[in-house]
Amino acid sequence: MKKGLLVTLVLLVVLTLTACQNNDENTLIVLTSSGYEPYEMVDENGQLIGFDIDLMHAIADYLEIEIVWQDVDFDGIIASLQMKQADVAIAGITPTEARAQIVDFSAIYYNSEAGLQNYLLFDSAQGIAALEDLEGLVIGAQLGTIQAELLQSLSETYGFTVDLRSTNAQIVEEIKSNRIDGLVVESLVANAIMAQNSFLASWLVDVDLGHMYGNAIAFTKDSPWLEPFNEALAALEADGTLAALVTKWFEPDVAE
Template sequence: MSLLVLASLLLASCGGASGSHLDTIKQNGVIKVGTSADYPPFEYIDESGNRVGFDIELMEEIARRLGVTVEWVDMPFDSLIAGVQEGKIDASISAFNYTEERDQVVDFSEPYYMGEDAFLVAESFTGMIAAPEDVASFKVGVQTGTTQDAWLTDSLVAEGLLPEENLFRYDRADQAALDLKNGRIDVMMADYIPAAALAEQIGGLKIAYQAVISSGPTNIVIPEGDAELKQAIDEILVELESEGFIEALGLKYFQ
């Protein structure tokens, strides 16, 4: 047998043994999922120190139906996409909105939630926010790497409406909410449901304005080109939707 033929057989053997990413996940019995557990009611740490929330329960059920368990990896929100790209995690669920920019480097599951944006202010706030652009008159806080961050940067800062020094970016949404309560910023932009949850959790805050501005479909982040994992997750999401599981989760966490 020639060395060339032997090398070809060895390569074929190695390729066949490696299997797909989904095969590896199932063989290991674990899917590593990244999240940023600071965004109630999607993902957060409760008073007992447990990781809970809409996204957490949804992903746990998806994993159960895949026949595996979840190994949670808590990371800053703006590190999650890179974590999926670099293979540090198998997927990420953290109230991710689809964007064309993100879609260039990762893939997305089918949507499981549609959201709105909100501007959160202190209860003592006396300013006027009648349209999204009105926040350009204030000091605005936002979580780094979110679609809200992108909207504020592209639509207000880049257009010269909001001074760069008046846009404050935070690794964690709850840090921004605390600074808002303590008067270090005037307005915080976030998804509506987490904004309302933070207002209730921290106290002294209220929603001043809500609308679809930067938000849209919410999806699970999957490695670019991983068609098999995407198909498996999408099929389970369809099942969960048809069975009423996702609606029940919404009633549990969003009402």
């Protein structure tokens, strides 16, 4: 009886893994993580929209391929690619050295030092103007992000507690409830959050992360799609498509 049950369980696992694999060479499973406006979010109809979403569709059109979206938590994206549960990921991902040990990255598709600076968002009633003002506070960031790394590198020196959550929206709600004092995000995301939450103020966290600026598309290691995607990105830059998407989705100013 136990042996029969074991065989049944093994078959179920095999069937599940087989079902998760993508056997169509012209269809790619693409990971993203909504809730990161203006890069990727869900509209009132439940559809993914945003800069990254439009860019991926433009790449798919250029390469004449189909894509299947999977909306997941950001902190699970790199691990999912490592385990080959998907083919590609686009989610405002910075190609850090640590991540590049696990996945491959495309050429940078968006790089603006001003647009990618980090800002602390906090209730405007609470005056914060320096890192020293963070002592005793609870500061949040999204799990798996370079902003989380930044806070963890500074917390001991400046005496604050780091609280990491799956989404920035969760942290904003905690700020409203006075359970978290601030949220660190890049400036483009800060603009979007502040536009929807007028009680928030912002302060530039002028600390060098030690990372290259910019966003890139992530792939499973040794993916055959890396070079075709780089070719597509170059073509979309040359014909003005990429610039048009930047104009469409990104405000020229940054949070102040």
